[in-house]
Amino acid sequence: MxxxxxxxxxxxxxxxxxxxxxxxxxxxxxxxxxxxxxxxxxxxxxxxxxxxxxxxxxxxxxxxxxxxxxxxxxxxxxxxxxxxxxxxxxxxxxxxxxxxxxxxxxxxxxxxxxxxxxxxxxxxxxxxxxxxxxxxxxxxxxxxxxxxxxxxxxxxxxxxxxxxxxxxxxxxxIDLDFFDPDVISYSEKQTLKTALSIKEDDFVFLFVGRLVRDKGINELVRAFNQLNSEVDNIKLLLVGPFEEELDPILTETKRSIEENSNIISVGFQKDVRPYFAISDIFVFPSYREGFPNVVLQSLAMNVPAIVTDISGSNEIINKHINGMIVDVKNELQLLEAMCEIYKNPAFLEKLIKNSRISVQKFxxxxxxxxxxxxxxxxxxxx
Known part of the structure; x- marks a missing residue:
């Protein structure tokens, strides 16, 4: 051969x-x-x-x-x-x-x-x-x-x-058999929520990836904190490692992650599916990508996404169809998108219905x- x-x-x-x-x-x-x-x-x-x-x-x-x-x-x-x-x-x-x-x-x-x-x-x-x-x-x-x-x-x-x-x-x-919302049972989801102190009526924003500047973590945490100052039943779930050497986040951002009880950082996880399964919306405010696997994974798990208008992300997300698109480094737009998703259940339900079907071609x-x-x-x- x-x-x-x-x-x-x-x-x-x-x-x-x-x-x-x-x-x-x-x-x-x-x-x-x-x-x-x-x-x-x-x-x-x-x-x-x-x-x-x-x-x-x-x-x-x-x-x-x-x-x-x-x-x-x-x-x-x-x-x-x-x-x-x-x-x-x-x-x-x-x-x-x-x-x-x-x-x-x-x-x-x-x-x-x-x-x-x-x-x-x-x-x-x-x-x-x-x-x-x-x-x-x-x-x-x-x-x-x-x-x-x-x-x-x-x-x-x-x-x-x-x-x-x-x-x-x-x-x-994307492996559509592996990234399938049906593979995570109700009991698994409840067990994970309990372990993370996530209540049944909490609305969960999720990020999966390296916790670095170029992934938009500084903007994401500031936007979440602002929304969190108005409403309390929200959580920001961060799944991924900090990288202190190559592209560290701001000191005040890391302090917010450590001090805000509504921000949950779980580090690197080999299997991210359970975290998608307990989340309402995926937020990926990255500055640059090629064609991000994690956005495909999110949609395959029936979780719509808020992404930045960058290569790859804007090829996967159809605005107001399976997610929302905001400008890079635009904290205000990111906050507005997070607010709209949180405050409009009917809109979120529409996005969810379109999520998994939109990635079949990948x-x-x-x-x-x-x-x-x-x-x-x-x-x-x-």
């Missing part, structure tokens, strides 16, 4: 973003997952039943370490002679596409799951643009995860190669089949 390498900078990207996909593809190709070391890579090996290979790569720009990673990738490609390599995440994309071209790998695919440079300025933006242009030059095929990502690649003249979105967008699609099996056909076509053509 043809040898195919799936490559990411850190193993959590393979573990979380490509769940189930590698196992499916391994029926037709010899798949090896390549990334830095970590327990996530072992989990990928066990769950997906694929080979793994460790090559450490830095997420941040690190010239010496990046050169070492490039040499290791080149050496590995020359040794195993894969017919196709497919990368996700920025640094893995740059290094593997360059190493793949130098090593003579016939098919070199990169999927852009999000872009950083549109949100940077000055020298850093120029440097990131140059890096992505090198990546695209070295790749044989470029696949943006959604329309917003594709438009930015065109707008900033990153590549003149044809750009195609796989299926209807998203790197892996089913993961559709994405997997299209990737399989793409690989076969590319391998037959080289």
């Amino acid at each position: 043809p040898k195919i390498l799936r490559i990411s900078t850190v193993p959590s990207s393979l573990n979380i973003l490509l769940k189930g996909q590698l196992k499916f593809l391994n029926r037709y190709f010899e798949i090896t997952a390549v990334s830095g070391s970590g327990i996530d890579l072992k989990e990928v090996q066990k769950r997906e039943d694929v080979n793994i290979h460790v090559i450490e790569m830095q997420r941040q720009i690190s010239p010496f370490k990046d050169l070492v990673s490039l040499i290791k990738l080149y050496t590995y490609f020359r040794k195993v002679k894969p017919e196709l390599i497919h990368s996700i995440t920025p640094k893995a994309g740059l290094l593997s596409m360059l190493a793949g071209k130098l090593a003579g790998v016939p098919v070199r695919i990169h999927t852009f799951t999000g872009l950083v440079f549109p949100y940077k300025t000055g020298i850093m933006q120029k440097l990131l643009i140059i890096m992505d242009r090198i990546l695209c030059y070295c790749a044989t095929d470029i696949f943006p995860e959604g329309k917003g990502v594709m438009n930015d690649l065109i707008k900033f003249n990153i590549t003149d190669k044809p750009l195609k979105i796989i299926a209807n967008g998203n790197v892996n699609g 089913g993961n099996k559709l994405v997997w089949e299209e990737i399989k056909e793409l690989y076969m076509k590319k391998l037959n053509n080289y």
Whole structure:
């Protein structure tokens, strides 16, 4: 069978973003997952039943370490002679596409799951643009995860190669059998509510993701606090880890989370479905995304969403159909949307009815089949 390498900078990207996909593809190709070391890579090996290979790569720009990673990738490609390599995440994309071209790998695919440079300025933006242009030059095929990502690649003249979105967008699609509201029983929901001190008549706003500045946590907490000053039977449920090093939230935001008894922070949770199941509305005020899995998960669990007008989110949410859209960093609009959802049960019920049905076109099996056909076509053509 043809040898195919799936490559990411850190193993959590393979573990979380490509769940189930590698196992499916391994029926037709010899798949090896390549990334830095970590327990996530072992989990990928066990769950997906694929080979793994460790090559450490830095997420941040690190010239010496990046050169070492490039040499290791080149050496590995020359040794195993894969017919196709497919990368996700920025640094893995740059290094593997360059190493793949130098090593003579016939098919070199990169999927852009999000872009950083549109949100940077000055020298850093120029440097990131140059890096992505090198990546695209070295790749044989470029696949943006959604329309917003594709438009930015065109707008900033990153590549003149044809750009195609796989299926209807998203790197892996949504597992509609797993993210199904019916799998969480009433007793499970009641037990979790009791454990979190959520009363039966409480209205629950939910956020799932890293608790960092770029996810809009500062605006979300301030908007919630303002609404909470007017009404008491509301809760803000935060599911995800704090990141103090890369993109920390404001000190006063963290203090509010710790001191407000109506804000419940539960940290990272491996299974987020029970938290969706006890929530009324999902709030995702992120500054930038590629094509956010978590919004798909929310809708699949029949929980409408308030999102910001950014790539991916605005491709999933239809305003006033399955959620609401507000401007990035606009705390007032966010507060108004939260108020409208809270005070208008009939409107919320309409959104709920449209939520799960709106993500049927993003089913993961559709994405997997299209990737399989793409690989076969590319391998037959080289």
